[in-house]
Amino acid sequence: xxxxxxxxxxxxxxxxxxxxxxxxxxxxxxxxxxxxxxxxxxxxxxxxxxxxxxxxxxxxxxxxxxxxxxxxxxxxxxxxxxxxxxxxxxxxxxxxxxxxxxxxxxxxxxxxxxxxxxxxxxxxxxxxxxxxxxxxxxxxxxxxxxxxxxxxxxxxxxxxxxxxxxxxxxxxxxxxxxxxxxxxxxxxxxxxxxxxxxxxxxxxxxxxxxxxxxxxxxxxxxxxxxxxxxxxxxxxxxxxxxxxxxxxxxxxxxxxxxxxxxxxxxxxxxxxxxxxxxxxxxxx
Amino acid sequence: xxxxxxxxxxxxxxxxxxxxxxxxxxxxxxxxxxxxxxxxxxxxxxxxxxxxxxxxxxxxxxxxxxxxxxxxxxxxxxxxxxxxxxxxxxxxxxxxxxxxxxxxxxxxxxxxxxxxxxxxxxxxxxxxxxxxxxxxxxxxxxxxxxxxxxxxxxxxxxxxxxxxxxxxxxxxxxxxxxxxxxxxxxxxxxxxxxxxxxxxxxxxxxxxxxxxxxxxxxxxxxxxxxxxxxxxxxxxxxxxxxxxxxxxxxxxxxxxxxxxxxxxxxxxxxxxxxxxxxxxxxxxx
Numbered sequence: 001x002x003x004x005x006x007x008x009x010x011x012x013x014x015x016x017x018x019x020x021x022x023x024x025x026x027x028x029x030x031x032x033x034x035x036x037x038x039x040x041x042x043x044x045x046x047x048x049x050x051x052x053x054x055x056x057x058x059x060x061x062x063x064x065x066x067x068x069x070x071x072x073x074x075x076x077x078x079x080x081x082x083x084x085x086x087x088x089x090x091x092x093x094x095x096x097x098x099x100x101x102x103x104x105x106x107x108x109x110x111x112x113x114x115x116x117x118x119x120x121x122x123x124x125x126x127x128x129x130x131x132x133x134x135x136x137x138x139x140x141x142x143x144x145x146x147x148x149x150x151x152x153x154x155x156x157x158x159x160x161x162x163x164x165x166x167x168x169x170x171x172x173x174x175x176x177x178x179x180x181x182x183x184x185x186x187x188x189x190x191x192x193x194x195x196x197x198x199x200x201x202x203x204x205x206x207x208x209x210x211x212x213x214x215x216x217x218x219x220x221x222x223x224x225x226x227x228x229x230x231x232x233x234x235x236x237x238x239x240x241x242x243x244x245x246x247x248x249x250x251x252x253x254x255x256x257x258x259x260x261x262x263x264x265x266x267x268x269x270x271x272x273x274x275x276x277x278x279x280x281x282x283x284x
Numbered sequence: 285x286x287x288x289x290x291x292x293x294x295x296x297x298x299x300x301x302x303x304x305x306x307x308x309x310x311x312x313x314x315x316x317x318x319x320x321x322x323x324x325x326x327x328x329x330x331x332x333x334x335x336x337x338x339x340x341x342x343x344x345x346x347x348x349x350x351x352x353x354x355x356x357x358x359x360x361x362x363x364x365x366x367x368x369x370x371x372x373x374x375x376x377x378x379x380x381x382x383x384x385x386x387x388x389x390x391x392x393x394x395x396x397x398x399x400x401x402x403x404x405x406x407x408x409x410x411x412x413x414x415x416x417x418x419x420x421x422x423x424x425x426x427x428x429x430x431x432x433x434x435x436x437x438x439x440x441x442x443x444x445x446x447x448x449x450x451x452x453x454x455x456x457x458x459x460x461x462x463x464x465x466x467x468x469x470x471x472x473x474x475x476x477x478x479x480x481x482x483x484x485x486x487x488x489x490x491x492x493x494x495x496x497x498x499x500x501x502x503x504x505x506x507x508x509x510x511x512x513x514x515x516x517x518x519x520x521x522x523x524x525x526x527x528x529x530x531x532x533x534x535x536x537x538x539x540x541x542x543x544x545x546x547x548x549x550x551x552x553x554x555x556x557x558x559x560x561x562x563x564x565x566x567x568x569x
Contacts, residue, residue, distance in 0.1 A: 014432070038464075039464045039466070039467070040434045040435060040436030040437065040462070040463060040464050040467055041434040041436065041437070086435065086462070087381070087383060087435075089381070089383070089384075140329055140330060140334075141329075141380060141381065142329040143329075164462070167461050167462060168329070168380065168458070168461055169329065169491075170327075170328040170329045170491060170530060170532075171328070171491065171530060171531060171532035172328060172530050173328075173329060196462075196463065196464045196465060196468075198465065199535070236464070236466045237464070237465065237466075238465045238466065240535060241494060241534060241535040241536060241553055241556070242535045242536070242539065244553060245535070245536060245553060245556050245557060245560065248553070248557045249557060249560050249561070249564075251564060264535055264538050264539045264542065267535075267539050268539060268542075268543045271560060271563055271564065274564050275563070275564055278564060
């Protein structure tokens with residue numbers, strides 16, 4: 001299958017300093033759910049801004065849905081890729097939640113009878129239908145984040161990029177948002193999300209791309225990436241607490257490689273297996 | 285709750301309602317904090333964490349308006365009778381969105397802004413500025429424009445600007461919300477250091493409960509405007525009701541609480557390793 005996102009040797013620097021992205025190569029296939037992680041300042045947001053035309057890559061370097069981002073109008077690109085900003089206040093400007101979510105749809109030139117049901121559906125997806133007539137500025141930060149998410153969901157673009165979608169959300173809301181994103185992924189949307197929450201990565205991403213000082217230093221299956229503890233430490237990232245816990249226990253099983261634990265449930269299964277191995281060993 | 289003389293911050297039956305809203309954001313809060321406390325506040329969004337922080341630095345009710353009953357006392361004095369300038373001398377504030385807090389074009393201006401307003405002599409400003417920047421690890425950013433900083437750097441700048449005011453109390457509203465894991469750890473290390481070396485009183489709201497577990501002396505859980513649990517992090521995470529309160533437990537605690545409810549749950553990674561060793565050694569069961 002042709003990649004839906006193809007980045008071919010992209011480098012970039014803002015005017016005031018060092019290069020932020022160095023020679024990035026990345027291919028993402030349709031239907032993937034990719035977490036983009038790295039320290040503050042690693043270049044994550046700068047990278048995804050090249051996918052939506054907010055930063056213009058040199059010609060031929062970045063393609064999204066077979067469009068060359070360098071010379072495609074943002075209005076055309078925005079039918080293919082939706083972007084949820086890290087700070088919802090960079091995105092929200094209407095004075096009702098409903099108008100905010102309808103804005104992008106109206107821009108696409110959709111008829112009113114199509115806009116309304118899409119707005120209602122998107123607000124219901126993020127649990128804000130009861131606040132449709134509120135002014136977004138009166139909502140909490142977490143709620144505003146969900147308004148921003150709804151306005152992108154409503155566009156139903158094949159690719160959705162989310163920059164720290166769970167900032168300012170509590171535990172339950174984080175799970176709800178990610179469950180929603182997972183559902184979109186299962187419905188066929190390609191998802192790229194930036195996050196600092198390694199538990200979310202462990203639970204929801206099938207692939208992890210680690211950026212460190214503008215370079216991709218790890219890219220692969222989530223479990224394999226979390227196995228690379230040295231490389232992760234180099235980019236100053238910490239795997240989830242249970243992953244570290246299993247590493248520190250360092251209890252071998254009857255397998256050649258030690259398992260990488262990604263959740264509390266997996267940790268419990270691992271403990272049971274270690275106990276079995278010990279029990280059998282003790283019986284010999 | 286009785287009024288004790290050595291409370292730095294005391295809330296007596298404090299309730300508060302924002303203008304144009306139907307419900308109280310805070311409901312009969314009673315809280316007494318001594319000088320030198322390091323207190324974490326957790327709870328779902330809408331629980332009242334930010335409002336509680338704002339009640340202590342005077343933004344509630346001075347700027348927000350609304351109605352309240354009961355009282356907030358700072359060093360025994362009712363906060364609503366003090367000007368925000370007076371409150372600002374003892375309470376430093378870090379908001380959850382650094383972009384809403386940072387107003388100057390460069391890092392140096394941002395740091396001196398507060399000090400200028402309080403008439404700090406220029407010679408002292410320089411010294412305080414250097415110390416504040418160093419304590420959050422961004423001394424190298426002094427000449428930078430604030431717009432060029434990353435989210436994490438902005439968050440640290442906001443903390444430094446509050447520290448430059450030499451506050452008695454530092455209140456922080458989700459100061460690590462945009463920081464990576466190690467950046468978050470660093471912020472709490474800085475807070476711990478301020479707490480230990482300068483005896484600073486720290487009040488912090490935070491979603492990352494593993495940080496609260498390791499750094500705070502006291503943890504308060506809020507829900508729907510009410511204070512529902514308060515105690516040491518250990519007491520709170522071991523409380524039978526914690527699962528229903530919408531607070532994420534550290535994963536080691538969750539593991540123990542879910543699968544080994546009879547045992548005393550660990551609250552830190554090190555305790556978790558010991559806990560799992562014990563589980564393995566007991567074989568069956």
